[in-house]
Amino acid sequence: MSFLRRSIITAAFVGSLSVGSFAQTTTPAAETGPAAPSVATRATPLLRPAQVKGQKYKDYLYQRYADDKEARAVVHLFSRKHTGGVVWLLTGAGVIGAVASQTGTKTTDSGTTTVEVTPLGWGLLFGVFGGVGIGKLARFNNEKLYAALVDYDLSHAFPGAIMGKLKDKDYR
Numbered sequence: 001m002s003f004l005r006r007s008i009i010t011a012a013f014v015g016s017l018s019v020g021s022f023a024q025t026t027t028p029a030a031e032t033g034p035a036a037p038s039v040a041t042r043a044t045p046l047l048r049p050a051q052v053k054g055q056k057y058k059d060y061l062y063q064r065y066a067d068d069k070e071a072r073a074v075v076h077l078f079s080r081k082h083t084g085g086v087v088w089l090l091t092g093a094g095v096i097g098a099v100a101s102q103t104g105t106k107t108t109d110s111g112t113t114t115v116e117v118t119p120l121g122w123g124l125l126f127g128v129f130g131g132v133g134i135g136k137l138a139r140f141n142n143e144k145l146y147a148a149l150v151d152y153d154l155s156h157a158f159p160g161a162i163m164g165k166l167k168d169k170d171y172r
Contacts, residue, residue: 046150049142057142061149071149073170074158078145080170085136092129099125 046064049057058079065071099121105114152158 046146046153048146057145061145065149069171070158071152073166074148074152074162075145076170077162077166078140078142081136081140081165085133085140088129088133088136092125092133095129096122096125 047060052060058075061075062072065075099117103115103117105112107113148158148162
């Protein structure tokens with residue numbers, strides 16, 4: 001069996017498992033459509049990140065969606081991924097600082113040694129750590145979270161890309 005065919009079959013199998021895991025196991029109790037948002041979310045519109053004053057935006061969202069486990073999980077996901085971006089940038093800064101401190105000329109009893117990092121090496125260091133860190137910060141910022149939650153308030157469903165990233169620890 002070719003690699004492409006195995007990949008397609010594996011993707012189809014995993015896709016069927018992930019869709020099957022969301023299947024309903026009990027019949028709903030007289031509910032005809034998707035669950036309606038709570039009264040608090042319908043009464044007041046969702047604030048943009050710049051409009052929240054006096055507290056952090058994610059704290060505001062945790063209070064707003066206190067009864068909605070799915071929305072709280074997505075807020076936690078965005079918080080977790082954003083923190084990961086910061087960690088990548090800080091780790092990259094530490095590695096780059098360590099490499100930079102080792103470059104230069106050093107004189108010892110056995111002679112002089114010159115250590116240099118090529119431009120390609122610097123590019124790889126900045127590219128890997130900066131690319132992953134900035135990419136996470138750009139994809140999981142508060143404005144993207146706001147857009148996802150506005151759509152969620154309208155349809156009571158998150159996009160598949162967001163649902164695919166949710167893990168069990170986001171629901172705790």
